Amino acid sequence: MTPNQILASRLNNLSESQTLAMTRKSRELQAQGRDIINLSIGEPDYDTPEFIKEAAKTAIDQNFTHYPPVPGYQDLRLAVSQKFKRDNQIDYSPEQIVVSTGAKQSIANAVLALINPLDEVIVPVPYWVSYIEIIKLAEGIPVFVKAGIEANFKITPQQLEEAITPKTKMMIFSTPCNPSGSVYNRQELEALARVIERHPQIYVISDEIYEHINFVGQHQSLAQFKAISDRVITINGVSKGFAMTGWRIGFMGAPLWIAKACEKMQGQITSGTCTIAQKAAMAAVLASPDVTQDMRDGFLRRRNLVLELLKDIQGLKTNVPQGAFYVFPDIRSYFGKTDGKAIIKNAADLCMYLLENANLALVSGDAFGDDNCIRISYATSDEKLTEAIKRLKTALSQLH
Ligand code: PMP
Numbered sequence: 046m047t048p049n050q051i052l053a054s055r056l057n058n059l060s061e062s063q064t065l066a067m068t069r070k071s072r073e074l075q076a077q078g079r080d081i082i083n084l085s086i087g088e089p090d091y092d093t094p095e096f097i098k099e100a101a102k103t104a105i106d107q108n109f110t111h112y113p114p115v116p117g118y119q120d121l122r123l124a125v126s127q128k129f130k131r132d133n134q135i136d137y138s139p140e141q142i143v144v145s146t147g148a149k150q151s152i153a154n155a156v157l158a159l160i161n162p163l164d165e166v167i168v169p170v171p172y173w174v175s176y177i178e179i180i181k182l183a184e185g186i187p188v189f190v191k192a193g194i195e196a197n198f199k200i201t202p203q204q205l206e207e208a209i210t211p212k213t214k215m216m217i218f219s220t221p222c223n224p225s226g227s228v229y230n231r232q233e234l235e236a237l238a239r240v241i242e243r244h245p246q247i248y249v250i251s252d253e254i255y256e257h258i259n260f261v262g263q264h265q266s267l268a269q270f271k272a273i274s275d276r277v278i279t280i281n282g283v284s285k286g287f288a289m290t291g292w293r294i295g296f297m298g299a300p301l302w303i304a305k306a307c308e309k310m311q312g313q314i315t316s317g318t319c320t321i322a323q324k325a326a327m328a329a330v331l332a333s334p335d336v337t338q339d340m341r342d343g344f345l346r347r348r349n350l351v352l353e354l355l356k357d358i359q360g361l362k363t364n365v366p367q368g369a370f371y372v373f374p375d376i377r378s379y380f381g382k383t384d385g386k387a388i389i390k391n392a393a394d395l396c397m398y399l400l401e402n403a404n405l406a407l408v409s410g411d412a413f414g415d416d417n418c419i420r421i422s423y424a425t426s427d428e429k430l431t432e433a434i435k436r437l438k439t440a441l442s443q444l445h
């Protein structure tokens with residue numbers, strides 16, 4: 046029997062994370078000596094701030110080295126609860142907070158806790174890669190609602206209403222959005238909340254992991270709308286805003302019974318997450334959000350740099366992302382073109398062509414449900430970004 050015949054169908058049906066796959070591929074090529082510029086992974090290039098690292102060192106010295114409570118240390122849950130109140134005007138008691146090994150686990154906990162086979166989950170497109178695979182693990186059915194570049198990658202209340210059926214159990218989305226960088230403003234969220242209010246069987250996972258990387262003012266949370274707040278699971282964490290991707294801390298605020306369900310799930314799979322990382326996250330969550338300002342300013346400057354450089358490339362269409370650290374250009378004008386060897390049929394072909402011919406690693410839009418686009422992560426230095434867009438321009442100009 047082949048390994049695939051032996052492996053569970055659950056695993057065979059699962060796709061590898063394309064963001065992580067592209068990053069793995071570019072690391073392999075780098076190890077072979079290729080000068081790859083990797084704009085495929087979504088992670089800040091900044092280092093974790095010193096005061097956070099100090100908190101972790103103190104935690105080790107103070108012997109926070111034993112099993113922690115499954116949903117997280119009580120003082121961290123309190124700090125997260127206060128953070129939701131302070132920054133987002135949401136009332137979650139500490140008991141409604143579950144701390145996990147990254148926001149990815151928080152999302153998986155919530156989906157696995159709520160979704161039965163054949164339950165429908167509405168997913169605005171473009172979406173973050175892992176939503177779909179986690180829904181598939183739970184045997185739910187993703188229902189796609191497409192928001193293209195002309196809609197600034199945001200869905201309308203009408204589109205949401207039309208996608209709802211008696212089988213709809215959940216919606217999952219991110220704001221600021223990975224991969225489009227779109228940010229829902231208060232009015233737009235309120236309009237979506239009104240639709241959700243009319244359908245009491247629907248729960249929403251509002252993924253706000255890019256909260257602090259927002260260039261248009263105050264971040265808005267879906268759970269602020271009281272009429273639906275008892276059906277919203279707010280996901281957040283420290284990975285992006287505090288440059289702490291490797292520490293693996295995410296958290297949710299949720300209705301108490303959902304938080305308890307997620308605690309039960311986590312208690313059988315990973316237990317409470319790393320004690321030292323929890324103490325570091327506590328320092329981050331307690332700090333004034335102002336500490337993220339310099340990084341945010343840096344991301345904004347780089348966004349402007351990339352948009353300016355992309356303007357020079359013919360046939361590439363982009364909107365102005367308002368948050369996160371991605372640009373998601375529409376590249377369909379290159380479909381059907383060739384460099385004399387390969388024909389570019391879709392975004393995946395284009396990404397492969399760029400990796401082979403320009404030593405540039407980007408992620409194909411189909412990973413995010415939109416095959417007309419490619420994702421560029423601009424969380425890297427100005428020099429690398431300038432060189433990357435130069436390579437992109439040269440490689441694209443060779444397609445006819
Ligand atoms: N949601 C979105 C939209 C993301 O981009 C990421 C980053 N990979 C996550 C969740 C997961 O975050 P974490 O690294 O904390 O698991």
Ligand code: GLU
Pocket residue numbers: 062064065085086087088149174175223
């Ligand atoms: N959020 C990042 C990305 O989209 C991290 C990679 C991942 O976890 O998939 O690239």
